[in-house]
Amino acid sequence: MSPRSKEENLKIQQQTRQNILFTALQAFGEKGYANTTVSYIAKEAGISKGLIYHYFESKEEILKSLFHFLVEMSKGIMNDAQEKAPQEQLKQIITGSVAFVKTQTNTVRFMTSLAVQPAVIADIEDLLETQKELLMTAMKNIFEALAYEQPELEAYHIGAFLDGISLGYMATKDYPIDQLEQKILKHYKL
Amino acid sequence: MSPRSKEENLKIQQQTRQNILFTALQAFGEKGYANTTVSYIAKEAGISKGLIYHYFESKEEILKSLFHFLVEMSKGIMNDAQEKAPQEQLKQIITGSVAFVKTQTNTVRFMTSLAVQPAVIADIEDLLETQKELLMTAMKNIFEALAYEQPELEAYHIGAFLDGISLGYMATKDYPIDQLEQKILKHYKL
Amino acid sequence: MSPRSKEENLKIQQQTRQNILFTALQAFGEKGYANTTVSYIAKEAGISKGLIYHYFESKEEILKSLFHFLVEMSKGIMNDAQEKAPQEQLKQIITGSVAFVKTQTNTVRFMTSLAVQPAVIADIEDLLETQKELLMTAMKNIFEALAYEQPELEAYHIGAFLDGISLGYMATKDYPIDQLEQKILKHYKL
């Protein structure tokens, strides 16, 4: 008759939070933030509306938590690549990005919709900027190591291209993403 | 107190429609479709809510009309380019796109947000696809005329790049859009 | 087919606002602010929930408007008494207060519940204080004119008594309010 132990509670909390965040990510990606109701998230997650508000103060808080979570995740991925040779890193960024778009389309949809109208959700604008800069710096360093004349511009170039591929994949049926990947890899001789 | 002539009425009608569409475009671009209320459009346009429903059956109808309007406009622009030399056409597409993004940012925001989550507004998905194909075909023809080995893939390539530039410009402060434009022009030797 | 004239709209607006305020006053008095739902006010007023929000920004705004309205009304009543002889004024305050409590019990309930827990609705605290001071000054002036030694204290005295009578009338069945009125009038030789 004793209450749950702290560890048990913590475990339950983490699972439920993750469940909510994951479900929200799916929904936000598919239907957009504004078109996703909290009730819908609850139903999809198999829990009650009230429980969502037990873990998150508001719908917007879910969005922000989700965003932070994804940012942290991407940081982790980037750090892993840090030690390899620049050519290898570049290749990994390209193939990793393409693979990510293909497997985590909803995540990309979600992040892109935030990027397109950053003013919609205040607070996120800055974080988005920081996140972009981080990626840009990493790529710039690679192109510096590869002795490109304008490493920063080259970073923007490939960044734009990868973003454009994402958009195309999300918006167009039968988008030749794999061929474009090959093309870009060949261009950089990877 | 004489009634307005038919021509006057028609003129007023067209002006009011355009006014609504233009105001909606601004709002949809800045705040997003879901975050824009019909009341807000009415206030910004300086007319009453009722009048909006006199011209459009629903809020979604405004969105669709706006979309069609923009599609028609872009068709017109593309047709104008049709007769020139392929190199000239390509240059115009690139510089025109960049200029459009810079001057009509809200329009681009609007179109991009539709592209990212096409499922949000049914019906539009197909039109979006058709529109994309039109542009792709035009670019493919150019690259064919320029004797590229894989003209279609090249079209996708430059399309992705231009889309990526748009995204970057919308989401990033101090985005080097002009330098990227120069870079791509140089790449195609234009 | 022309829209309503401005005067017509103004008239409709005032009527509807008054209707809402009056209904809210009844409800707040009987059930208390927190126990009164906006839906209930709408139903009682014979209008839709939405219309209430067309006229008032929030439920709390109704409360504040109502409070301001009642304060203005009481100012008007007090000004009317201003010109008479002090004895007459005192008599009028006493009989007027008693009559008000008896006929406008819900108004008194409403105002008293605000007075008891002023912290519940921020903003109102100051106004309540101002209102009290106004009444106190008026009564003090009367007792000064009547050459009482401690006019201010006497004002507080009769104020407390009248407030106490209100409370008693609201809370107790068969409360002898009329006899108490006679007693106090006799006390002041009125």
Next chain:
Amino acid sequence: MSPRSKEENLKIQQQTRQNILFTALQAFGEKGYANTTVSYIAKEAGISKGLIYHYFESKEEILKSLFHFLVEMSKGIMNDAQEKAPQEQLKQIITGSVAFVKTQTNTVRFMTSLAVQPAVIADIEDLLETQKELLMTAMKNIFEALAYEQPELEAYHIGAFLDGISLGYMATKDYPIDQLEQKILKHYKL
């Protein structure tokens, strides 16, 4: 690991009940019954929500228990005064009331808010009435013993006055409660 003895359990139970009731009294007085959440009481009392429901069937039950508790307490106080001389009793009622208002303001706030809108909590209405009558009878007896012509009316009179003082003290900054106390004591030659 030996189980607690029965006496220990009983003691803990009573302490916890008292803790809940006391915390609730503070909260109800400050914020009002409707604006006080069970969660808030639990947090303030330093216990869990569940435990509150272990001791009380519902939030309303807390209110009722609290009310009963306060009524019993006041009965005890009144009984203590029973044996003294009527003048002494009257003095004690006056000074005791004033002191109570000053030290137990939240309790008075709570009781007054119940009195103002008795319909809010059914069931309590009768008890409130009974309670009032008890006090009235006691005061009436005093004034009878003091040979007042209308002892009951005099009881209502002083009752109203003391209630009015309470209200004033709760609602007004710098309320001259002590001077009013002196004034009333002098009036009754105490």
Next chain:
DNA sequence: GATGAATGAGCATTCATTCAT
């Protein structure tokens, strides 16, 4: 005796849409 995760009915509020004028 004690905890807090979980539920869901209920409420304030918004907003697309209608309609009388």
Next chain:
DNA sequence: AATGAATGAATGCTCATTCAT
């Protein structure tokens, strides 16, 4: 053609209450 008062379904959120542990 034009207005804006009016509607009500839908949504975010709160909170008393339950229950597994």
